[in-house]
């Protein structure tokens with residue numbers, strides 16, 4: 427397990443806080459107070475922590491997390507949390523808040539999930555030079571095989587905070603890891619034999635999923651869901667749809683489907699939902715129900731047998 431730099435600083439200060447760690451700084455009801463930066467990490471913290479934790483998300487339910495802004499009250503809740511679980515490089519406001527505050531423990535999913543460089547299909551090499559290099563594609567949670575290492579880090583850190591919960595956290599982490607492994611196997615089998623391997627999405631959230639299951643993602647807008655596609659990009663996507671016989675253009679639940687729906691109508695193909703699991707639009711769903719719906723949608727669009 428790699429330990430983030432901030433975490434080391436926390437460990438160095440540990441003798442000072444060790445005795446009061448779980449009880450003094452915990453939530454009022456005696457549970458471990460966890461702040462998660464957005465839904466998939468909230469889900470992991472809830473599943474691993476069970477009733478020994480109270481988890482709040484910094485991204486409101488149903489909101490799109492990329493450009494989240496934090497209130498001063500949220501920043502001070504980060505400061506007072508027993509544990510913050512976040513993904514560095516994904517939400518600038520959260521990165522800033524963590525740099526300004528000193529939560530007792532921090533898990534940065536980016537240190538566990540092995541992030542890959544952001545791809546820019548729709549820009550020239552010259553344009554790319556202007557970017558801040560080191561940009562990575564944040565959407566690792568859409569590849570279920572990358573989740574267990576984050577699960578383990580959360581379980582290990584919760585155990586440091588609340589040693590009495592060690593067995594609970596270990597059992598919950600093992601059960602959750604098994605579910606991610608089962609899901610990974612279902613995707614691998616379900617996407618093995620398909621007539622097409624190219625899918626078109628509104629924002630490029632599915633790069634890790636595409637890599638894992640040997641598919642090709644074509645994004646209408648880039649990594650940022652709010653980015654407006656250029657006319658040149660739209661023309662390029664249209665050509666791919668025609669040349670490769672793409673049957674479906676996917677849109678998502680938390681961002682306006684207008685561009686994808688218009689394009690699908692223009693090209694005479696279906697428009698359907700592929701959910702990047704960045705937040706819950708429907709409280710009766712969770713990570714696994716959405717991931718299963720995504721698999722079903724991909725199998726339909728790609729004519730998998």
Ligand SMILES: [Zn+2]
Nearest residue numbers: 631649702704
């Ligand atoms: Zn995204």
